Amino acid sequence: MIDLSDLVDAALLGGREVMRVYAGGFETRRKADDTPVTEADHASERVVVAALARIAPGVPVVAEEAASEGRVPDHAERFILLDPLDGTREFCQRSGEFTVNIGLVENGVPVAGVILAPALGLLYAGRLGKGAFRAAVDADGVAGAPEPIATRRAPSALVVAASRSHGVEAASAFAARLPVERFVQRGSSLKYGLVAEGAADLYPRFGRTMEWDTAAGEAILVAAGGGVLRLDGSPLGYGKRGRADAIDFANPDFLAYGDPALVARLFEAG
Structure with missing residues (x-):
């Protein structure tokens, strides 16, 4: 089994790369589908894909930037989906509302996931049947103690x-x-x-x-x-x-x- 903590660590590596680029100047380019892309997207993808290869050798990783260039691995029942920088528009606008997303899929169902918002110092993670949590992330990209979270019963409004x-x-x-x-x-x-x-x-x-x-x-x-x-x-x-x-x-x-x-x-x- 792939440990959720390992997926968290991989996301934190990506978040550090994203913030390294965010702290300096960067250029924004347009992909073939007219969506924006920056060096932060590629830098995050490189380090996260490498980390996932160590964590889960043999598990295919479908990553956004590789897929946009036509590089999609063969996959079947089990694979990982990676968005190395979700919210590139927000990244370029410097709103802070961008994330690194890692999802583990088995038989067509996401069974574990991590969302890291490095500029906000916030991380969400969860595994099917094991619950979900949030954690603060410090300026060095280190996650604090997990705080369990749960949905609520819908109110009247x-x-x-x-x-x-x-x-x-x-x-x-x-x-x-x-x-x-x-x-x-x-x-x-x-x-x-x-x-x-x-x-x-x-x-x-x-x-x-x-x-x-x-x-x-x-x-x-x-x-x-x-x-x-x-x-x-x-x-x-x-x-x-x-x-x-x-x-x-x-x-x-x-x-x-x-x-x-x-x-x-x-x-x-x-």
Whole structure:
């Protein structure tokens, strides 16, 4: 078994590289899909992939920057999804709301995950059946004591997590039929952390995401008591390749939630 603590250590290595670049000057380039990329993306990916090779020899790693260049390893029941810098836009804007995401997938299901927000000094992690936690991370990239987290029972008025830059109007329209107290906007995969720790109740996501964006967050959220479903109520699923209607590893719209009873009522109501 791959230890969650080893995945945490790998993410911390990536976070140190990200912050090294963040502290200095950097150039932003555009990839073929017109998304931004910086040296921080590549530096983080290099050190995390090397760490994962030591931690889990023989387990394929599907990493965002390698995949964008067409380098995708063969994989089957067990593989790792890596986003070395989720929220590159936020990184370039220096908002601090960017993360390193590592998710372990088995039989199409994320079973362990780590989300590290190095500029915020915050880490989330979890393993299916073992629970989830958050921890503070100091300026040297060292994680403190873990604090267990769990989702909450949905209150009468909901807190909805939303992206700062993607699908905001569609998420607002979806939430318009719900009793909403307020929206909380966060960049990158930090929305999963909000729901997992009970600071938000729903995260509806519209528009394309990739599996390396979501695997770590889904693993943590499920470990904390919540879940992720497509808008038709089916699982999101991982390792999606060879489809006629979507590029490899792309996700459909989905709903991340904290209280299973709430989402059951939503799907029953249509």
